[in-house]
Amino acid sequence: AQSVTQLGSHVSVSEGALVLLRCNYSSSVPPYLFWYVQYPNQGLQLLLKYTSAATLVKGINGFEAEFKKSETSFHLTKPSAHMSDAAEYFCAVSVGHNNDMRFGAGTRLTVKP
């Protein structure tokens, strides 16, 4: 069965610093991979997705992620953190025709002024 592991439940960066949120996946077949962001008391918003095209995927709000099959990773990065980036971030994997998505436990990003 497919799954994702997010390394680090809490990441803290200074405003303007690089953001790196880690995600490793487990899947016996080529996966679809996603990053979502969740603000307090809201649903999840899609940041970006990997669907077997380009391995470097650009998303909204300046985020991007790189699919590395050899490392089974799909880490999320942003060159310069903004205060508005403070939120919970979830990595998710989907395989097969059923398409249902499995989420990691999430990483809370804090941005210090």
Add this chain to the structure above:
Amino acid sequence: DTGVSQDPRHKITKRGQNVTFRCDPISEHNRLYWYRQTLGQGPEFLTYFQNEAQLEKSRLLSDRFSAERPKGSFSTLEIQRTEQGDSAMYLCASSLAPGRGVHYGYTFGSGTRLTVV
């Protein structure tokens, strides 16, 4: 289209009572998903529909939980005889069914926060 709508946003109920939540998906989306999210955790899959057919149910979905999508549009999730452990955020999402090499991702609603006291 206003996105995925969930009603109510918050529900407080006494243990043992029944509750029902509603989800209105994006109109052209044929798939609808229910997830449960507890504090500090990622969403856990409960069930999904393609049109009106319920195609998969998680083992998390005990006999007290039932979901319907009678006309392939809106969906309801009912919890009977609520327990304190049912307290969580219940998220609904919708999407188009995947195609060959194509995955559209999900659009989530804002969720219904259930508190069982």
